[in-house]
Amino acid sequence: EKSSNIENYFRESRLEEFLKLTKVTNSYGIFTAHHLNDHIETFLMKITRGSGLQGMEGIKEFIELNGLKIYRPLIQIPKHILLKFCYKNNILPNYDYTNNSNAYSRNRIRNNIIPEFEKINPNFLESINRITKIISQINNKEKIRLFNEFExxxxxxxxxxxxxxxxxxxxxxxxxxxxxxxxxxxxxxxxxxxxxxxxxxxxxxxxxxxxxxxxxxxxxxxxxxxxxxxxxxxxxxxxxx
Amino acid sequence: EKSSNIENYFRESRLEEFLKLTKVTNSYGIFTAHHLNDHIETFLMKITRGSGLQGMEGIKEFIELNGLKIYRPLIQIPKHILLKFCYKNNILPNYDYTNNSNAYSRNRIRNNIIPEFEKINPNFLESINRITKIISQINNKEKIRLFNEFExxxxxxxxxxxxxxxxxxxxxxxxxxxxxxxxxxxxxxxxxxxxxxxxxxxxxxxxxxxxxxxxxxxxxxxxxxxxxxxxxxxxxxxxxx
The missing domain is CATH 3.30.465.60 (Uridine Diphospho-n-acetylenolpyruvylglucosamine Reductase; domain 3)
Structure with a gap:
């Protein structure tokens, strides 16, 4: 429980830094570079740990947290396509090491589990992506129903x-x-x-x-x-x- | 498509045999020995192949197909517990080789993928089991709504x-x-x-x-x-x- 508290602390600090930054630069929100592989890894992490329907949406294309607008415009694009684009255009991708709290599990999913799934279905990422969209539709419908119930x-x-x-x-x-x-x-x-x-x-x-x-x-x-x-x-x- | 037709043919033939058997023996329905591992493997197979919410229920505890009632009373019990029970009671389990159409993918999931997930969470089977139950609740609610819509x-x-x-x-x-x-x-x-x-x-x-x-x-x-x-x-x- 302590480690989850520390994780929360860092998450909230990061959010606050971003919020300050958007205020200082007078920005509307921020973009992150999360891609389709991140999205599918998150989905698999969540179901492994017993998440409910919320977690099964994976990484959302847009969220608003404590007033901070976060957009992920690359979330539908597989990592290999982004890398190819970078190489072609002489862009050196910048790896983000700040969010390594779950690196151990995430690496296992990335390096051992997803490649095995792709041997069964080469379009594995797309299959799971479709599921996250169905789940997200269901969740949105539920949210509206529940909001009315809560009122x-x-x-x-x-x-x-x-x-x-x-x-x-x-x-x-x-x-x-x-x-x-x-x-x-x-x-x-x-x-x-x-x-x-x-x-x-x-x-x-x-x-x-x-x-x-x-x-x-x-x-x-x-x-x-x-x-x-x-x-x-x-x-x-x-x-x- | 041909292979899926042949699969269908065998599935329907098997169903017909079971139906005949229940009539000859004057039985109410049949029991199968599917266990929790089968259930979770099926869930993972389905999401890998891009199934929708239906497939994400895994193997159902009860279904009725063409009038045949099929019960799976062991579906909530992990395989290792059933095996332990068999060994303790000198029962030799009978392996079913008839449903091998997807053996290749299923073995990959059983032998390579699930053990990796269990390294992240030893209660992986239970986590997924919980998800299948949530999905099943959602599906049942949807079924009622849709039935009314269809009428x-x-x-x-x-x-x-x-x-x-x-x-x-x-x-x-x-x-x-x-x-x-x-x-x-x-x-x-x-x-x-x-x-x-x-x-x-x-x-x-x-x-x-x-x-x-x-x-x-x-x-x-x-x-x-x-x-x-x-x-x-x-x-x-x-x-x-």
């Missing part, structure tokens, strides 16, 4: 917390409860990683007769419940020395 | 064909059109494998001014359109000599 919970949005009616929440199907808890935590901090055991605990507690309860979640997130409301709160930055 | 198309069901209104079909979202074409073809013959290019062709043709058109589909399935109706038809058995 019925008398929600209250502040900068560092989101709260909603515990009583109406208790009446939702389990599937929706889990998504509401996950999505709202991720909205507060992109570094949240809620596991099923946390979700099950919260759902059970919320349904029980406990008037007040609270739970520290992975990432800088805490959940606090009173008799009538559930609040998800973003904690202050942790200072690593 | 609006004035459908007509016969033993060897299903027809529906071409005009109402044309007004559906593309996503639903594709699922309606795929699901109904699969309902007529379990051996149908419709690709995106077929679906795109049908959708475009149906929307065009062509009064009559038809298309031979992979598997023993043909689609015939008139000005007002679209019919999906199951062809007679092909006789391989």
């Amino acid at each position: 019925k919970l008398e929600p209250n949005y502040e900068e560092n917390n989101i709260s909603f009616s515990r009583i109406i929440f208790n009446d939702l199907p389990e599937f929706d409860k889990k998504l509401i808890l996950k999505n709202n935590s991720e909205k507060l901090s992109s570094g949240t990683f809620m596991e099923n055991k946390h979700l099950d605990y919260i759902i059970e507690k919320s349904y029980s007769k406990s008037n007040n309860f609270s739970l520290d979640l992975p990432g800088p997130i805490k959940l606090i419940a009173t008799k009538k409301r559930i609040t998800i709160e973003k904690l202050f930055e942790i200072d690593f020395q | 609006k198309l004035e459908p007509n069901y016969e033993e060897n064909n299903i027809s529906f209104s071409r005009i109402i079909f044309n007004d559906l979202p593309e996503f639903d059109k594709k699922l309606i074409l795929k699901n109904n073809s699969e309902k007529l013959s379990s051996g149908t494998f419709m690709e995106n290019k077929h679906l795109d062709y049908i959708i475009e043709k149906s929307y065009s001014k062509s009064n009559n058109f038809s298309l031979d589909l992979p598997g023993p399935i043909k689609l015939i359109a008139t000005k007002k109706r679209i019919t999906i038809e199951k062809l007679f058995e092909i006789d391989f000599q």
Whole structure:
């Protein structure tokens, strides 16, 4: 859990640096050079670690995190095509070593697993790419449905917390409860990683007769419940020395 | 395409044999010995070959094909546990060599790919198993929604064909059109494998001014359109000599 906290810390620091940079340069957002191979590797990493439908979208072409707009215009292009383009045009690609927290697993996927899949289907990357698009369609439809569902919970949005009616929440199907808890935590901090055991605990507690309860979640997130409301709160930055 | 036809032929013959057997023995259905490893291998095979959400369910615990009920009571149990049980109880497992059409790819997944994934996460099988369950929930929800949608198309069901209104079909979202074409073809013959290019062709043709058109589909399935109706038809058995 400590390593995941440190990872979060670095992720958020990187985001903040980018945000500052866009402000200083008066930019609309940033571009990253992620390509199709990164996207498919991420998909495989996520399913290996037991991700849900969110992770199965792989790397998104566009996201907005803490107000920072991030575009990945090369995400549909395989790495070998980008490399060929670079060689042809005498461009020396710049390798990014900053995001090496999962280098071990990622290398295994890149060097051992994907080549094996490509022996079965040379168009493996494209096959998985198609799947991520289907998943993304499903997720978008779900997001709209869930947003409408959440609006019925008398929600209250502040900068560092989101709260909603515990009583109406208790009446939702389990599937929706889990998504509401996950999505709202991720909205507060992109570094949240809620596991099923946390979700099950919260759902059970919320349904029980406990008037007040609270739970520290992975990432800088805490959940606090009173008799009538559930609040998800973003904690202050942790200072690593 | 020929090899896929032969595969279909054998699949359907096997089904017919099982059906005869259940009738002769006056049985309710059959059990197969598929286990968790089979299930995960199937999932990986399907995503490698570009399957959609249907294939991502892996091997289902229960299906009914041409009236034959097939149960897989061991599908949640890893192979090594079944083997341990057999050794402990002096049972010699019987290996099934009849379904070897995809042995090459399956062995690659079983022997090279899954062990690599397990080095990243020892609970890899369980992670994927969880995903297949989420996908299956989504598919079931979609099936209900789509069934209601399809009922609006004035459908007509016969033993060897299903027809529906071409005009109402044309007004559906593309996503639903594709699922309606795929699901109904699969309902007529379990051996149908419709690709995106077929679906795109049908959708475009149906929307065009062509009064009559038809298309031979992979598997023993043909689609015939008139000005007002679209019919999906199951062809007679092909006789391989």
